[in-house]
Amino acid sequence: PCFxxxxxxxxxxxxxxxxxxxLYNIGLCYKGLSxxxxxxxYFHQAILEGEPIGEKLFQVYxxxxxxxxKQKEFIEGQEFYEKAKRQATSYHDDLFLTLLDFMEELFFKSANLSEVLEALEKLENPRGYPYMEDLALEAAQFYTENGRMDExxxxxxxxxYARKQIQRSDCLYEFR
Known part of the structure; x- marks a missing residue:
């Protein structure tokens, strides 16, 4: 209601x-509610509002x-991936480039476990642990859905591991 x-x-x-x-925050809330x-x-509305005023849209993308x-809509996913990658690169946002690299390893490449884990290792810092937790969970669900239980x-x-690191440090979940 406050948003x-x-x-x-x-x-x-x-x-x-x-x-x-x-609009972005409301979209995040609805995403969190599945x-x-x-x-x-709401994310599309945010894009329509943000483009003309030069907002950083890579978070929305x-x-x-x-x-x-996640919905197996790979064409749309690839389209927004490309937009996010271009904009995160132009803004030199290393965190979002790392997040996008992870998505690429998991969904657009072979989903090789060692490469996915290597992509997650780049988030090994207080700012990255909440993202590591979230993306590792997404990857675990991906592997489960594909019958790859060991992975x-x-x-x-x-x-x-990420949750323990979050609890042990002064790391905070980032709210936008």
């Missing part, structure tokens, strides 16, 4: 940056990559 309220106030004030940010149709709708790939177990172990 919807903030969105309406930002629209009334004509603050396009806040409108963009709130309401992907609504999440996709990244979320769309994850949604579409799945390794990724679930990585999830637990």
């Amino acid at each position: 919807f309220s903030s969105l309406e106030k930002a629209k009334a004030l004509g603050n396009k940056n806040i409108v963009f940010r709130q 309401e992907t149709t609504k999440a996709i709708s 990244y979320e769309l990559v994850r949604i579409h790939l 799945s177990v390794k990724l679930y172990e990585k999830v637990m």
Whole structure:
């Protein structure tokens, strides 16, 4: 409710940056609730608001990559992957380039366990652990769905490792 309220106030004030940010946040909320149709709708609205004002859209594109790939919509996933990669490269955002490299290893290449684990190792830092936890879980589910249980177990172990690191450090989950 607070995001919807903030969105309406930002629209009334004509603050396009806040409108963009709130549409993105609402999309994240719906994604977290597994309401992907609504999440996709809000992410697309965020893109429409963000493009004309030069917002960094690679975060929105990244979320769309994850949604579409999880739903096995590889053409759409590839499309948003390319957009995210181009923009993250132009902004020199190493974190999102690392996240995209992981997605590439898991979904667009052979999903070789050692390469997937190597991509996750790049997130071995306080800022990266929450992403490591999230992506390792996604990879574990991917391997489980594909009957690759030994690989799945390794990724679930990585999830637990990331959670322990988060609990032990002053690492905080990043909210946008």
